[in-house]
Amino acid sequence: MALYRKAADQGVAGAQYSLGVAYANGMGVPKSEAEAVNWFRKAAEQGDVKAQAAMAMSYANGKGVQQNYAEAGKWWIKAAEGGDLAAARHAWNLYRNGEGVERSPTIANQWAKVIGEPVQAPRTTPAAAVAPPK
Numbered sequence: 465m466a467l468y469r470k471a472a473d474q475g476v477a478g479a480q481y482s483l484g485v486a487y488a489n490g491m492g493v494p495k496s497e498a499e500a501v502n503w504f505r506k507a508a509e510q511g512d513v514k515a516q517a518a519m520a521m522s523y524a525n526g527k528g529v530q531q532n533y534a535e536a537g538k539w540w541i542k543a544a545e546g547g548d549l550a551a552a553r554h555a556w557n558l559y560r561n562g563e564g565v566e567r568s569p570t571i572a573n574q575w576a577k578v579i580g581e582p583v584q585a586p587r588t589t590p591a592a593a594v595a596p597p598k
Contacts, residue, residue, distance in 0.1 A: 465492040472503060480507035481515040488518075488527075497528030508539065513546035520551060533564030544575065552578045560584075 465486065471479035484503035487496045501522050507515035520539035523532045537558045543551035556575035559568045573583045 472506070475506075475510070477507040477510040477512040477515065480504075480510075481512050481518070484515065484518060497522070499528075501528035508542070511546070513543050513548050513551075516540075516543035516546060517548050517551045520554065524554075533558075535564075537564035544578070549579060556581060 468479050468483050468486065472483045480503045483493075484500045484507065485491070486493050486500075487503060488500035489495065493499075501519070504515045504518040504522065508519045516539050520536045520543060522528050523536035523539065525531065529535075537555070540551045540554040540558065544555040552575055556572055556579055557563065558565050559572035559575060561567065569584065575581075576583050
């Protein structure tokens with residue numbers, strides 16, 4: 465753990481992410497979700513895609529930070545843009561449902577193509593006004 469810590473302190477993003485995982489799970493260090501987020505953030509801000517996805521999950525679940533879907537969305541989109549397909553699925557859901565971002569069928573469909581989901585035609589009637597089939 466000392467080598468990870470030394471590399472993380474020197475700004476190595478992969479080591480920062482790994483140290484975050486260690487703190488999140490209490491592996492070789494006391495478990496601390498707040499400390500995990502601290503290290504995930506350092507790596508994520510350097511563009512580490514796994515750390516960006518970890519930041520998103522932390523904000524979505526309120527682990528180590530106050531739950532905040534808008535922040536989760538910001539990090540999922542960054543991770544998705546970095547090639548993380550699980551994050552791309554979250555980005556698709558965000559825009560499809562308007563969770564943490566303004567609902568946008570157009571952007572949702574762009575993410576749908578990335579993850580292999582069918583592209584959906586934009587709604588012309590609000591969902592609440594559509595009666596279910598009988």
